[in-house]
Amino acid sequence: MLTAHPIGIIAIIVIALLVFGGRGKISNIMGDLGKGITSFKKGLKDEVGDAKTADVDPADDALDVTPRKKD
Template sequence: MHAPGPMQLLLIAIVLLVLFGRGKISSMMGEVGKGITAFKKGVKDGSDEIEQAASEAAKDVTPEKDKV
């Protein structure tokens, strides 16, 4: 399967504009942008949490029997 060419993309854009109108498409794209931003923030928070847990586990490497 191949990617659509520029003419096909233009035709799809025109059909979407006719069906939904400029205002509805604009608000949908805004929601998509908010969703992408929230997803990126969630991924970053998750990776920060994993790194923090790993760094806390790596701080103290003294064996239990040698601890005072």
């Protein structure tokens, strides 16, 4: 019925090593993930703040699309 494929066995061994491989490995991984997410969010906020403070006048980029009168 159920046979163990080499890929499945390798996946189980990798998960077991992550869980039981050492003291605090998962907490270190999750801590690094949290730091990465925090850094990403901070970078997004910095970009939004920079865009708001930029001296760009939207009227400079606007095109005149009013129709011309025919004589």
